[in-house]
Structures are given as C-alpha cells and as structure tokens.
Amino acid sequence: MNESDERSRRWTLALGADAEGAGNGPTLSDSDRRISEALTALYGNGDEAPKKGRGGLGGSAPRVAKWLGDIRELFPSPVVQVIQKDAFERKGLRQMLLEPEFLATVEADVNLIADLVALRGVMPEKTRDTARIVIAKVVAELMERLERRTADAVRGSLNRSLRTNRPRFADIDWPRTIKANLRHYQPAHRTVVPERLIGFLRQQRRIVDLEEVILCVDQSGSMATSVVYASIFAAVMASLPVVATKLVCFDTAIVDLTEELADPVEVLFGVQLGGGTDINRAVAYCEDRIERPAKVHLILITDLYEGGDADALVDRLGRLATRGINVIVLLALTDTGRPSYNPVLSAKVASLGIPVFACTPDQFPDLMATALKREDVAGWAADQDIKLIRPEG
Known part of the structure; x- marks a missing residue:
C-alpha cells in the first residue's frame, strides 16, 4: 500500500466510514473492518449515536464483554485502557463491573482499581472474589515496578550516612574502602590490601x-x-x-x-x-x-x-x-x-x-x-x- 492509500485508510478508520462509504479510498481489510466496527460501537460514525446496523454497545453485558475482547485483540494495552475508560464514561458501563463474567474481560489498570474500590459497597459477594483477583494482579504488577526502587531509596536515605569500621561482610562499602586504602596497593599482587574497612552501620530496629x-x-x-x-x-x-x-x-x-x-x-x-x-x-x-x-x-x-x-x-x-x-x-x-x-x-x-x-x-x-x-x-x-x-x- 502506497503512502496515499495508507493515509486514506487511516482517515477511513478515524472517521468510522465503512468500505462502501469510503469514496475512492482503499477497501478495508477484514482486520481493518473489525477495528472500524469496534470503534464505531463506542464513538459512532460522526453522529451522536451509532447508526442502526453499525454496532453499538447496548446494555448487554455479554455484548460488551465480546466488544472488550475484540478491542484487546485489535489494539495494544495502553490504547485498550483509553478506549475502555471512554466506554465507561460515555456508555455508563461501570455498573457492569458488578458482573464477574464481564469483569474478567476488562483490561486491568489503576483506573479500573479505582472504579472497583468505588463500587465496593454495592458489589455482590460473587463479584468480590473476581474483583480481588483483578486488583491483586494490578497491585502485583505495580509492586514489581515500584517496590525495589522505593526500598532502595528509603534504605539508602536512612542508612548510607551511618558508617562503621567494623562492618559485616555484606555491609562493606567497597568504593570507600578501596579509596581509603589506596596507599596499601600491592603492585606484585595487583590489588589493594585493606588495612581499614568502611561499611554501612545497620540501624537498630527499636x-x-x-x-x-x-x-x-x-x-x-x-x-x-x-x-x-x-x-x-x-x-x-x-x-x-x-x-x-x-x-x-x-x-x-x-x-x-x-x-x-x-x-x-x-x-x-x-x-x-x-x-x-x-x-x-x-x-x-x-x-x-x-x-x-x-x-x-x-x-x-x-x-x-x-x-x-x-x-x-x-x-x-x-x-x-x-x-x-x-x-x-x-x-x-x-x-x-x-x-x-x-x-x-x-x-x-x-x-x-x-x-x-x-x-x-x-x-x-x-x-x-x-x-x-x-x-x-x-x-x-x-x-x-x-x-x-x-x-x-
């Protein structure tokens, strides 16, 4: 596909027109047609509401669950989260999060956790177990991203200023120890023999x-x-x-x-x-x-x-x-x-x-x-x- 056709294709997808309404533009592939239908179901075809026969989310949880499955297949995760957020706001779908079958199909992120927390008070018991699984998954991902860096930053801010000359092996500050003992460098062995160890002082846990x-x-x-x-x-x-x-x-x-x-x-x-x-x-x-x-x-x-x-x-x-x-x-x-x-x-x-x-x-x-x-x-x-x-x- 040349550059002009690719531009026409993108405009066709952006405007929500089908192949018949695309004028002289390129015919949409099956994959592009699915993308167009998924977007039209939410955003319509330039009208206030989708036209009859052009999709639409309606009020059915199974229909919405299928639509969510389609967008997860067709778009990368960050885009899915944006589309999903728009669906909740434009179509009033938050109440469907109370249905475990629907909840299991949703792309989980921080915004979804906030929605689930807000709905906690009206959430049926059968949905709570699914909600916990979804929340636990996102929390685990966020912990993996943030835990190590937070732990290192907090420990470092509290411990690194405290020094001892009798550190445990695991607490030796090797850069400072080597710098303090450079005068003891042994050319024959090509190494420094440290006379004095410098390390981090472990704080008492009182x-x-x-x-x-x-x-x-x-x-x-x-x-x-x-x-x-x-x-x-x-x-x-x-x-x-x-x-x-x-x-x-x-x-x-x-x-x-x-x-x-x-x-x-x-x-x-x-x-x-x-x-x-x-x-x-x-x-x-x-x-x-x-x-x-x-x-x-x-x-x-x-x-x-x-x-x-x-x-x-x-x-x-x-x-x-x-x-x-x-x-x-x-x-x-x-x-x-x-x-x-x-x-x-x-x-x-x-x-x-x-x-x-x-x-x-x-x-x-x-x-x-x-x-x-x-x-x-x-x-x-x-x-x-x-x-x-x-x-x-």
Whole structure:
C-alpha cells in the first residue's frame, strides 16, 4: 500500500466510514473492518449515536464483554485502557463491573482499581472474589515496578550516612574502602590490601530510633488514582524495618489502615471512595498520634478542596511545621502528575513554607528519600521540573 492509500485508510478508520462509504479510498481489510466496527460501537460514525446496523454497545453485558475482547485483540494495552475508560464514561458501563463474567474481560489498570474500590459497597459477594483477583494482579504488577526502587531509596536515605569500621561482610562499602586504602596497593599482587574497612552501620530496629512516615490520604472521588498509588507505597514502606509507616485515609470520616498494610489488596478494599472532605479533622487525627515530632514526616495527599474548617487547617499545618514535623502536601500522586486543586488554599499552605506540588509514582521514591534525609524538598521538586505552588501574595 502506497503512502496515499495508507493515509486514506487511516482517515477511513478515524472517521468510522465503512468500505462502501469510503469514496475512492482503499477497501478495508477484514482486520481493518473489525477495528472500524469496534470503534464505531463506542464513538459512532460522526453522529451522536451509532447508526442502526453499525454496532453499538447496548446494555448487554455479554455484548460488551465480546466488544472488550475484540478491542484487546485489535489494539495494544495502553490504547485498550483509553478506549475502555471512554466506554465507561460515555456508555455508563461501570455498573457492569458488578458482573464477574464481564469483569474478567476488562483490561486491568489503576483506573479500573479505582472504579472497583468505588463500587465496593454495592458489589455482590460473587463479584468480590473476581474483583480481588483483578486488583491483586494490578497491585502485583505495580509492586514489581515500584517496590525495589522505593526500598532502595528509603534504605539508602536512612542508612548510607551511618558508617562503621567494623562492618559485616555484606555491609562493606567497597568504593570507600578501596579509596581509603589506596596507599596499601600491592603492585606484585595487583590489588589493594585493606588495612581499614568502611561499611554501612545497620540501624537498630527499636521503634524509638525509626523515622516515621504518615501518609494521610484524601479518599474523595477526585483523588481515586492517588489513593491507589498511596496505598501501594504505604504497603511497600511498611515492609521495610528501617521506617515506621502509617496510612490514614479520609473523607468526612477517617479510616486508619495501618494494621492492614501487610496486604495491599485488603488495604484497597478498606478504602471507601467518595463523600465529602474534612482535611482538618484528618490532620488533627494524625497530630494526636505524633509522639516524636523530629522523627515524623507527614505526607498529606489531597487536592485541598476543604469541606471543613480551612482556616483551622492552615493553622494546624503551620503548628505541625513549627514543631519540627516534616510536612509535605501532594496535590496528586498520578501518572500524569497534573493535579486539579484549590489554588487559594494551596497558596496559603505554601506561605507556611510547606512544599505543595504534585508528583508521579516514578518520582515518589526519590521524594521520600529526599524527605527522610531532611533535605530541601522544594529544591528537589524544582530540579525535577515539578511545578511548585507559590505562596500567597
């Protein structure tokens, strides 16, 4: 197929025309016809609704399940997720997630987990088992992607500054050891004979010595994806003996999920998305449980659309920062890193000297490493080309 025909083919697929309506364009192959029919079923053929005989998703779960199977066969996974998201929004298909047969055909991603969590309260028992399997699969994939990097960043930020001259073999810092012993180089053996070993000092695991991270997460509907990622990061950090991690989710109510962190799937089933937002009350709950301010890092994940007392929230955050608590406000923790947020309240919080910004899951491990080392978080964000909220005035 020449370049002109390929261009016509793409326009035919984009506009949803069939072979008969394609004018002088190329005849669609069987594969292209299936692609056109799958897209027309959702997006129509330039009309508000698909024409009769041109597909359409209707209200039948089997029909939609077959359509989902088709798009998974015809398109790569990232495209499937976009089409699937459009189908849920344009065709009102979220209710079909309550049917296990339909759920098993869906392309699983973070957005789907958020949908399942939001539907948890009305989900039949027969669907819950399927939902758990779907959620567990996505969580496992995300853990594989994020766990190692988070663990390395957190351990490194806490342990690497502590040195000992009597390290265990596994804890020897070989680059520093070699550099410190270069004068003992043996030309005959072409090696360095170390007189002094330098290694990392293993921290004692007494809770009094541990840095403490509190993830305080807004579980209102607009923060759904952030809740999923925050829960997974909380589970990862909770598995590390070098940091004590708490997870508190809130809307107008507060759910402390710290005791569930060993099982990220259970954590997500403990979240209840939706409802109003009382950020001040949630921060007060966290404040009441802080015993060692100089060791605490409070990561408040919220769009700052406060349904409670906004002035009291600003006062409380300022008091926490004054006490030596490392307060950071994340407006979103999403793949895009582009938040929708309350600009007025964000600027007031930034005026307290508290960093206010959004970040992606890939940036979060480095953010935590910077925070745990008590380094300049705002400077780190600027180096990452992350937009910081400017102080009021």
